[in-house]
Amino acid sequence: MSSHLAEQSERTPPRTRRRLVTGLLLGSLGAWLATVLYPVLRYLSPLEQSGGANETVLGDNAKHAIADVGFAIIPLGIERVIVFLDPREKLHALSAKCTHEGCTVQYKSDQGLVWCACHNGKFDVDGRVISGPPPRPLMAYKTSGSIDGKVVISRETA
């Protein structure tokens, strides 16, 4: 029996050594996995998009849309901006991305407010929350010029 045990201990490495090898193996496998994952994760992260233009001129299509349906949604860089005339014919430009879940809002000219159809969020013409779940007001953009002429929408806060 004792000779059998001695033979066994000669043939099999001590438990601590086995554990060390397994631990090192798992550790190095983890490190190797990291070297594989690092480039993959870097590859998957999209490159940062530039904010694009700081201002834009309201085009004829947008002006027609404001005349026909009461509002127009235009791009400014990578953002969406809703432009509309309030009941007093004053031009407003607000971020069209609802602060609740990011839906695109619309202007209800009959009620004179900005409405998000996704969860019934309501904002006044200056972007302040009136009711519904949106946690923050819509960001307002600066408008200059008249709807009959050249209108410039700029990132500068109104």
Next chain:
Amino acid sequence: MGAQDATAGRGVRTAVWSWLDERFGLADLLAFARHKQVPVGAHSMVWYFLGGVTLFFFTVQIASGILLLMYYEPGEATSYESLRYVVTQVPFGWLVRSIHCWSAHLMILSLLAHMWSVFFLRAYRKPRELTWFTGFVLFGLALGFGFSGYLLPWNELSFFATAVGTDSVKAIPGIGQWLLRVMRGGEEVSIRTLYRFYALHVCVLPIATFTLIGVHLLFIQKQGMAPPLAEKEGEAPPPARGMPFFPNFVLRDLLLWILALNVLALLAALLPYGPGIPGMEWALGHKADPLMPAYPGIKPEWYFLWMYQLLKEFPPHLLGMEGPQACLLIASVLMGIWFLVPILDRSAARGRSSAAFTDFGVGVLYFLAFLMLKSWDVGVPAVHGVDPGAAPETARTIVRTASAWVLGGAVAVTLLRRFAWGHRYFWIGALPVLQALLHGWAGMSYLAAGAVCFVLLVVVLIATWSRSLPGAAVAAAISLCVVLPGASPPARAQEPLPPSASAEGAGSLPESDWPDSFRELLDAQEGGKAVVSERGRQHFRELPDHAQKMFFRAVDSGILDSPEQLAGFLELEISDELVELLLTDNCVLCHTNPNYQSEETLFKVRGPDDPNRHLDLRAVVSDVHLRRGLSCSGCHGGKPTDDSMSDEIYERWPERDVRKVDRSWIPRFCTERCHSDPGFMRRFNPELPVDQMLKYRESRHGVALLTKGHNKAAQCVSCHGVHGILRPTSPQSPVFPTNIPQTCGRCHADPAYMRGVKMDDGRTPMPTNQLAQYRESVHGRALFEKNDLGAPVCNDCHGNHAAMPPAVASISQICRNCHVTQGTLFDGSPHKKAFESHGWPECEVCHGKHDIAKPSDAMVGTGPGSVCRDCHERYGKPVCNETADHFHDEIEKLQTQQREALDEVDVAERTGLDLADVRFQLKAVDDALTDTRSKIHAFNLAEFDKAAGKGFDLVASARKTTDQSLREYSFRKVGLLVSTLIVTLVALLLYVKIRQIDRGGGDDRDGSRGT
């Protein structure tokens, strides 16, 4: 505490294991895996891992393919651009694409190694035939992956390779054309082809491959891996031994996979665009343009090269088939034999290794190797975009080198087989080597050498297999195959119909209707040779009948009664309309008849050295006046229908002896009757000017001829010619831009002719070196060497009908016609006033006149070649020279910086970085340099510095990008080193672990053996 943690950890592991085991029966699975055995033979175990390695590469393909899909946008305007974006912009995008490409090639390589190892070990033998068949189809799918993926970058190489690759499909009898259209999604390779290939590559082929891999693995699982046969011929098979599949074999597999991944990462990082050998390079290059011609040396991927080369070896027609059809047939037969190997190899089915089949496998390798070596153009240096096989000399070198390599390889393999493995059968393997030698060194064509070897193969097969009945049947069948193609009537390929025997034009009269009088002229002979050439006769045969009848009438009337005259008309090869115009004009008919005219009045086809070259009939028929209906009588008087010389002809022009001496009548004759009469000219071309005479009177030529009576002065015919006047827009016209210098130079470059002609001052003789100077000038070189019709010629500066030397005041204005910017800048410069005060001819002062050289930077500054220094020292302030030096130094500096930046790009590109955008940016520095040089004409420091600044900014930005790329490259190297070290560590530890397990100590929990 530590021991407690370890115990707790083990407790969690046991709990998780039990939880999973209870639900999924993992213990049973593990027990199954532990008891599964992998056969172990005397041969290397490595052959058992090749399938796994192929599967591993396929997994890498799926993973890297999914990553590429996240950026790749198929489309004409997006495929190439999106991949370019991946490679140049996306972090590690270059690595992902490089891994995808490298892994594809390594997958095919390991697949081939797997297939050949299965072949040589006879692992396909009963009962594993279906595993071989599914493997063969998987091989086909892998080739399909390669072929369809090749097109997706939509670059030049992939476009043409796909065009050639798909085109070979049309050789399939019956459905070839249809299949070609289906593959391409139309007649030609277009973006529709890409969509189809894209769908195949990312959807159809993966689904088919997954399914088939499943079936392939199921078969292997069910039947187990094939145990080894006897190592040496005649020996008994070794006793069955085994290795546990789990964990012993699995861990070995894992070790190999990790090593394979590391090799892949190393290759992908160090050679991101491939090793650069034909069929193994994937630099994006230029975007595909279907309207660009293919460049020579385009080749498919390396695993298709043998087929590509085989196609090249076939003549246009063979055995009644088109060459590609015959080639496809032979390739299909070869592939069919390879597919059916498990059925054909009867010995293996009985558990014996057939020496003939082993030799057959080796022979196939030689056969493929020779074709591949030949298509790789071995023995001649590779030059991108050049096909060395196109020249007979280099083609011979390639064939000889390839056959020598095959022979060398075959000798080495044979020695190995004979002495290391005890093989004794080499007959079949010798045949492809013999074919290579016959082709390479005995001057036989590839196919002829192949035919000889095929006959020998039949003999060898009959001798080998006739010992058994099935073998005899197979040999008889093969013999039949050899005999049949010779006996069967060749199926004629579609060939164009021979041209119609009728050479007559559609509306021509048959020869039988030609009158005898005409035929007599046509057939007339002189010195035993026909006067009218066969070409002239053919031209007559093709004339419409009404034109032919006009010839007959002219012969009948007797005015056309000379064979030479007839030959002259017919050999002109002019349109029917012109033939009619000439034959209705008695002046032409009479003055082309040598029977009526002396050499001084005879019109015939004449050479340029003929003293009467103005009587060239060929020139007459191209004359713009004749083509508008104004024939001889238009100038000479009379009517085309006159039978004899009209009196008007003698009255219209001055007497012969007067008109030859006093040429002043010519401009008056041309203009008074026609060219100065708007009403008359409107009938022909309302756009033509009618003020030529007004201008000519004021010109130096006009004054000399009309006022001073200098008869040498140029007039209308001096420049426009006499009987062959062409439109000025005709490239043959003497007043076409490229001919004007020569036309003016006929007089102005002839010292004898110009003797006595003085400059405006009345004293200085007129120089005659203008033409020589102009030829060497920047304008002359542009005109004569670059064929730039926009380059100014004599009349652009001197005028044409109002030719005169440009005065000092007008020189700068004339130059401004083209050099607008420089002129405007000069107008605002301080030099303008200074030059005016000295009466200097602005541009000419620095640039010269007829010998204007290409401006060089040395002209600015105060160094050698400077045009500033002399004037500045005499008339300027010290600051003037400093400014000139500043201009010179800044331009030199910008050029140097541009050159250095380009050198840096070269260095960076040699490491495999793609800096095409930076190169483009540095090309824009050329524009900035041009702008900067232009700004010198303003002689304004601020303006100049602003323009130069743009160039410096461009260089700085380009250098910054190059620098960033180089830093990124250093990061790559460090990253690669780190990952390689980690993988080496993993591999070492795994190796230690495998050893531990092999010794029975791998289980951490109880130390029991794995099996």
